[in-house]
Amino acid sequence: MASVAAWLPFARARRSVSKDRRKGDDEKLLINVSGRKFETWRNTLEKYPDTLLGSSERDFFYDEDSREYFFDRDPDIFRHILNYYRTGKLHYPKHECLTSYDEELAFFGILPDVIGDCCYEDYRDRKRENAERLLDD
Numbered sequence: 001m002a003s004v005a006a007w008l009p010f011a012r013a014r015r016s017v018s019k020d021r022r023k024g025d026d027e028k029l030l031i032n033v034s035g036r037k038f039e040t041w042r043n044t045l046e047k048y049p050d051t052l053l054g055s056s057e058r059d060f061f062y063d064e065d066s067r068e069y070f071f072d073r074d075p076d077i078f079r080h081i082l083n084y085y086r087t088g089k090l091h092y093p094k095h096e097c098l099t100s101y102d103e104e105l106a107f108f109g110i111l112p113d114v115i116g117d118c119c120y121e122d123y124r125d126r127k128r129e130n131a132e133r134l135l136d137d
């Protein structure tokens with residue numbers, strides 16, 4: 001019972017904080033990407049205000065009825081995009097086609113420069129292979 005008694009005042013304190021929510025407080029956002037739901041904090045997205053999700057541009061994708069942001073984009077690649085906001089590192093999934101990965105980055109306004117050191121070489125090599133393939137045609 002001791003743990004419950006300790007927990008209750010904490011829960012009460014949390015409730016009073018959300019009741020008089022001031023501007024600038026964090027909130028959870030629901031993002032629907034082709035039917036797959038992602039949740040994150042608004043502050044997480046606003047870490048990068050020069051991107052689509054981090055700026056007010058995302059409001060164009062807000063659905064008042066379902067109270068979520070809807071993107072008709074690739075949910076598999078979106079996972080990596082959202083993780084970039086969380087960790088500050090963008091990873092390149094090697095099994096994904098480079099062109100479709102680039103397209104998703106461009107759509108969300110993220111430059112490939114921010115790809116982490118762990119994945120940058122793979123990304124750059126794939127980019128070069130692609131360029132060579134195009135020259136061969």
Ligand SMILES: [Zn+2]
Binds near residue numbers: 118
């Ligand atoms: Zn990586």
